[in-house]
Amino acid sequence: MSRALSPSPEAHHPAPPLAPRTLGVGLILVVMIVAFESMAVGTVMPRVASDLNGLALFGWASSAFLLSSLLGAVASGVLADRRGLAPGTVVSLALFAVGLLVGGTASSMPVFVLGRLIQGLGAGGLGALPWAVITTRYPETARPRMLAAMSSAWLLPVLVGPLIASVIADQWSWRPVFWGLVPLLLLAAPLCVLPLLARHGSEGATRAQTPGSKRQLWPALGLLASAGALIEGLRRPEAAALIVAGLGLIGLLLAARPLFPAGLWRLAPGLPRLLALRGLLAFAFMGSGTFLPLALHDLRGLSLSGAGVVLSVGGATWTAGSWIQAQLERRWNGAYRSLTTRGALACVALGLSVTALSTLGITPLWCVYVGQVLGCLGMGIGYNGISLNALASVPAAEAGRLSGQLANIETLMVALSAGIGGALIARVQPMQGAFTLAFGITLLAALTAAVAALRLRLAAPE
Structure with missing residues (x-):
């Protein structure tokens, strides 16, 4: 946090x-x-x-x-x-x-x-x-x-x-x-x-x-234990493991209540929706990045250096997107922030789709670079736009608490995405099927974020 x-x-x-x-x-x-x-x-x-x-x-x-x-x-x-x-x-x-x-x-x-x-x-x-x-x-x-x-x-x-x-x-x-x-x-x-x-x-x-922070220590520990139980329950093939996963999910929802505003999981208007959008984006794009090098290596025969180039291209584009978003803020002072955020989240979903299709061998390998450029450009613009909207939605005195919530939702959702992806890799054969399911789950999160962003106001930060 x-x-x-x-x-x-x-x-x-x-x-x-x-x-x-x-x-x-x-x-x-x-x-x-x-x-x-x-x-x-x-x-x-x-x-x-x-x-x-x-x-x-x-x-x-x-x-x-x-x-x-x-x-x-x-x-x-x-x-x-x-x-x-x-x-x-x-x-x-x-x-x-x-x-x-x-x-x-x-x-x-x-x-x-x-x-x-x-x-x-x-x-x-x-x-x-x-x-x-x-x-x-x-x-x-x-x-x-x-x-x-x-x-x-x-x-x-x-x-x-x-x-x-x-x-x-x-x-x-x-x-x-x-x-x-x-x-x-x-x-x-x-x-x-x-x-x-x-x-x-x-x-x-x-x-x-x-x-x-002392009041948040036990909820954070509960969140770690519950998320761990959920991931491990999904990873194991035993029928009893589903019970562990279910208990982990319940514990996760309960432990998250003191750390995040009410209405987070149902995307309630205002700050809960903005935090949820950040979490969905983290789950989708950053989560898929935890297994993308393995998928490129195993499915497309790309060397580690080749996968490193893919991630470096994405990092450079994300940086460029952040710079573009800063220029948009300087020019329009947030007047069209929600509109640009909508477009950016749609770009993330499109980029992840292109990356998945290329990684799975449906389209040429060079398309993975296109997907990373589109997705990371959208993340650079949209991720910062969501954070600025969130900061505009709370009093200045609560900015410290909000920064912790922004960091926590990102960390939690990427951990869950990586864990679920890892569970699929451990249990599903052949590997093509495991990666197809993993990309499908992350793409669903990206599409959910893009649709939910349509309810952001156009003219001013929420």
């Missing part, structure tokens, strides 16, 4: 002095490392599953990471509330490093999944760190520049991360993609931690104005 904080603690406390430059450098390095790992893992997963004979647990490699990252973000917030930012940062960095080492040295797929789970606990805390640090350690005038720097830190990993990881795996091994990041993490750690050791008074003042 994002720990974005209330934007105006200075109303009661002096503005913090400008943080040391080393803190900013450390934050950027940490964001880049987490971003590279996030973009790289999906590309090398076909090789990991093959080397460790772990195709049955393929979906868990992504789901374990994502679900534990949600819990890790909340737990790091609890620790920061009690001990300050420095201890939480140390714990998150240590967990992420341990997870990288366990995953990179794993001799079996269960151990690899365990490493991904540990990694996720650390990544959740590190993902929330920039919001908390920027709010408590930087004056208001410096925050836009730091937020822009954090966003830019994702750019290079998005563009070249999949390609670099696939080349390393093809030419050497997939293992350095994991443990090779540990030295960089050791370099970034002191740059982040040392400036945070001096606890700043604005930390407590800011936390007092935000929803208590």
Whole structure:
């Protein structure tokens, strides 16, 4: 969960002095490392599953990471509330490093999944760190520049991360993609931690104005356990596993109630519908991305490097879509945001359809690039448009809580999509049938989002 904080603690406390430059450098390095790992893992997963004979647990490699990252973000917030930012940062960095080492040295797929789970606990805390640090350690005038720097830190990993990881795996091994990041993490750690050791008074003042993360810890743990039961129940062939999956679904719906606004699952107007749209898009496009490299490798014979190029093309187009959306905002100030969002979501559904048809061998292989360009362009425009509409639908004082909800729905839905896709890969033969069903489920989510977007207002953000 994002720990974005209330934007105006200075109303009661002096503005913090400008943080040391080393803190900013450390934050950027940490964001880049987490971003590279996030973009790289999906590309090398076909090789990991093959080397460790772990195709049955393929979906868990992504789901374990994502679900534990949600819990890790909340737990790091609890620790920061009690001990300050420095201890939480140390714990998150240590967990992420341990997870990288366990995953990179794993001799079996269960151990690899365990490493991904540990990694996720650390990544959740590190993902929330920039919001908390920027709010408590930087004056208001410096925050836009730091937020822009954090966003830019994702750019290079998005563009070249999949390609670099696939080349390393093809030419050497997939293992350095994991443990090779540990030295960089050791370099970034002191740059982040040392400036945070001096606890700043604005930390407590800011936390007092935000929803208590301690109250969200048990729901987050329940969400992780319930989603895990649902995924594992679907993965196993035993009849009793359906009961486990059903109980997991019920638990998931109950655990989600304290974390999200009422009406989320029925797409109620306003914020619930906007969060649901974000979740459906994440389930559809980002979820399909967790098994796309494996499908391209197994069904179309594409090398890991070839699959890395596909993902890098998508990353570049997503970035371009975000830039286009920003230009539209600058020109029209949100007047046509709902209209452009509708078009973008239709583009996502079309792009996913083209990608699926090409991957399944129905259309030529080059069409997968067209599909990725269409889908990622739609995601770049539509995803940001939905987020801006959501921010416009709540008071400024609730922006911190909303940022957490936006992050949580994305993490949850991608984890579910990866888990369901992995369950189909484990149970359905031949593989062509498994991938057909997996693409069909994600495409259904994309079409549902596109249809639901038709009810967004045209002239103004909701």
